[in-house]
Amino acid sequence: MFKDRTAVGHLLAAKLGVYKTVPGVVLAVPCGGVPVAYYVAKELGLPLDLVLVKKIGHPNNKEYAIGAASLTDHVVVPQPDVPASYIEQELLRIRKRLAEMSRKFRGDAAAINLAGKTVIVIDDGAATGQTLLRTLSLIKKSQPAKVVVALPVASRPAMQILEKEADEVVVCLIPSDFYGVGAYYENFTEVSDDEVSYYLDKLNRLQRAG
Template sequence: MLFKDRRLAGQVLAGELTAYINRSDVLVLGLPRGGVPVAFEVAKALNAPLDVLVVRKLGVPNHEELAMGAIASGGVRILNEHIVNEVKISDEVIARIAAQEQRELERRERLYRGDKPDADLSGRTVILVDDGLATGATMWAAIMAVRKQQPAKIIVAVPVAALETCEALEAEVDEVVYVATPSPFYSVSLWYDNFPQTTDEEVRDLLTTGNNYQLLSLGT
């Protein structure tokens, strides 16, 4: 095991991001749900605002842990054509799964953000945080969603990742930051001692607390 839990993993990850401490242009975006506890610790250490970017994996039917693609806020959808063709997934099945995940994405957006407007990412340094990267499907979708808003810089930051996924992402963003790339990788959960499913309530509480930290640091 590399990390006791997501919160401690976030603290270790923050140590790799010290160049971004106290910068007014930085915004930390956690990928719900598991990425938010990690992002909370990163945002706290960097004295940066915390927000979420909702993404959903499109799982292969009967093998939902295998991603054939992903969707993200802002109407983004990506597909892994290799997996789609290999498993012979029809357009109708893809559309059905995408519609189902879109409903869940919209539910989470309402729950986590309420009436709060989306963060303005234009000209910002955006740090995208998750609890780990295996295939990276959801992170690819998040990158596409962020890029549409023309940020100054996109950074992907995770505690643990598959090396080949990091190498692929390095060509798409300004920086990929990680603590470890163990091999063989297998899955993100293997590298945590305690890896329970993060709940909606935890996400909401962390967002509220994170924003309160930021308000206190600004003296408001």
């Protein structure tokens, strides 16, 4: 069991030490992935940005990801019972939220260009891996040199599907019986928008000073 997201960030950074000298970028899945990714980016000396992608859930089960959307692109696995009008409505709703997040967390700064770089995607854990799977499909459209998924904890089914989409998957813990991501943390309190801004600003100041 991990103490909290910051503690496991150090563990994950140690497993990713080979990428310290590689041109790359750490992408955090907000909000829970940000404290983990902060320490990885800090210790590897890499820039940190956010994965501004949200899943498109099935209309009958919002937790089941049938696709994902970014501000500029989307992917959808065709579903016979999902009309195009639903996808259009979801794209509008999701992009409105993503635009708000971009303004709040990035301000006027542009997203980091991923082309030709090693991209390390970090979240605080993966139960099914379906949302991350759709997210990776979008990230790969930016033509990175390599995509690495790094997670504190993941279920075996999540590992299996992520390994098919990512070039490498690095995980600290793969329980034989998975009880949900939060079950493996002593402290799994929700990460606020203010905390996300804090970690992004802190890393920017450290890297500018260094």
